[in-house]
Amino acid sequence: MDVDAFVLANRPTWDRLDHLVKRKRHLTGAEVDELVDLYQRVSTHLSIVRSSSSDAVLVGKLSGLVARARAVVTGAHAPLWREFLRFWTVSFPVVVYRSRRWSVASGAAFYLVAAVIAVWIARSPEVQASVGTPSEIAQLVNHEFANYYSEHPASSFALQVWVNNAWVTAQCIAMSILLGIPIPYILFQNAANLGLNAGLMFEAGRGDVFLGLITPHGLIELTAVFVAAGVGMRLGWSVIAPGDRPRGQVLAEQGRAVIAVAIGLVAVLLVAGVIEGFVTPSSLPTIVRVAIGVAAFGAFVGYVVYFGRRAVAAGETGDIEDAPDVVPTG
Template sequence: MDVDAFVVAHRPTWERLEQLLKRRRKLTGDEVDELVDLYQRVSTHLSMVRSASTDSVLVGRLSSLVARARSVVTGAHSPLWSEFARFWTVSFPVVAYRAWRWWLSTAVAFLFVTVLIAVWVSGNQEVQGAISTPSEIQQMVNHDFAEYYSENPAGSFGLQVWVNNSWVAAQCIAFAILGGIPIPYILFQNALNVGVIAGFMFDADRGDVFLGLLTPHGLIELTAVFLAAAVGMRVGWSIVSPGHRPRAQVLAEQGRAVVAVAVGLVAVLLVAGLIESLVTPSPLPTVARTAVGVTAEVLFLAYVIYFGRRGVAAGETGDISDAPDVVPTR
């Protein structure tokens, strides 16, 4: 089947069904009959596309259209818990999974710059002198870095960490409006800070302290920031290269993906904040604290891969507009 020709031939039908669905509460009797007829026809189109094409975007669009039409025709209702469950098992993990190339590239670039800066700072007294005084460096290395995690009550510190981390992620997401252009600079600032501190700590033979305090919460925290940055930059790239679809359609889809990630990362960064306030400064051995961080990271990645891969295989895009358009009930 020629997919492009099929789309051109049937797009008016799909668009008409979209129009009727948007006006579903104000339809006349004839329009209701038309909606039912179009629902049956588009259902047939979906079956044809699924059997003859691998275009997941087209399948996802028609699946969404058919689901919305079915809910109107049958008067289906969906409980609020169902919408909640769909977000966490479809929308958020699918968006995260589909952005994995951007996500991974962001992580690799960040870690490369961080290590490069750390190596440059470590052992280079001239560079260290330009950044801070020897006494200030000694104070940070021997006291401030470790005491930062325990100088405030766990509750208030956890809230502060959550707000700070959410702010960094929110900046990455908000700058998607500007095409994602400022995002690399935000990431560079954070890589610079981490790299400089790592350089000081390793130069003072306290690299084990640095890694022991950063790893428990840092793994999932940085992963969340990388995801936010990846989705934001992906929006920018969709402006440059929208593919074979209209630029406005791609931007709308990617914009809604940003919203899904923003909501999902609130919970992820809450977990990171709890680990940083409760586990990182705890008297547990370094191995135990690190194991908590690694476990949280593995569970999060497994969650995204499992639900994200399953959703993509089912033709889901993660777009929140693809959720069945039904009336929530309690």
């Protein structure tokens, strides 16, 4: 298809539709009929361009025009239950699934750093001395670490944990604005803290207590952080290397996807907070508490893989339905 000839022949139609959309509150009956007719014609034009041309700029422009015209023509949103269902079966899991390599890499680096720091601290009396006195360290490993999970009422502690974890995750999401560059530092800070406690606990021979208290909630809690980090860094890289699509189009699509992940992770972190508040400090046998954590982690991973893979196969990106392909400029 000759794209230039196609644009030349149909530009008046597109311009007229754009004009009617902008005047949507002041249309006459005849103009409303004209808008519907033009919307159908331009939708056909968009299908032709998508199937016959690789001009991403033209596709983006027509997609935005069709989306705005559709909003005027339909005059209503999809039922709330349908949007809710789509979010949890498409929008959230597909974005997490598409970012899985970034998230897995973030998790692997996190655990590697934590392990190295833990070994370093456990084998270095000099480093331990810089952390605290022997009595302070003994107080931490024998009392404070375990008491942290039980010194407050379970309900208020669960809320406190949820807020704290949401803040760490929100930091990773927010750093996507800066191309994800600060995210490794945020992960390093948390990995260093985990490695410090692990090193002191294992050196004192209380590694079983450490793992028994961290694992139930830590698996899904840290997974949520890794997902946020992976999505944030993926957005940053997409802006740096957008491929053959306009940078604005990629930024708009990925930015909306990041928002979907931020909303979805609120629920994931709520589950982590409930486990940390009610399961971790409970009197249940350690094997049962750990099994609950593993089950929650497995359920989340299975959910993401099942719905994410299915959405990818259907060509979904996690973007909102009928979203413009470019960032609005005015």
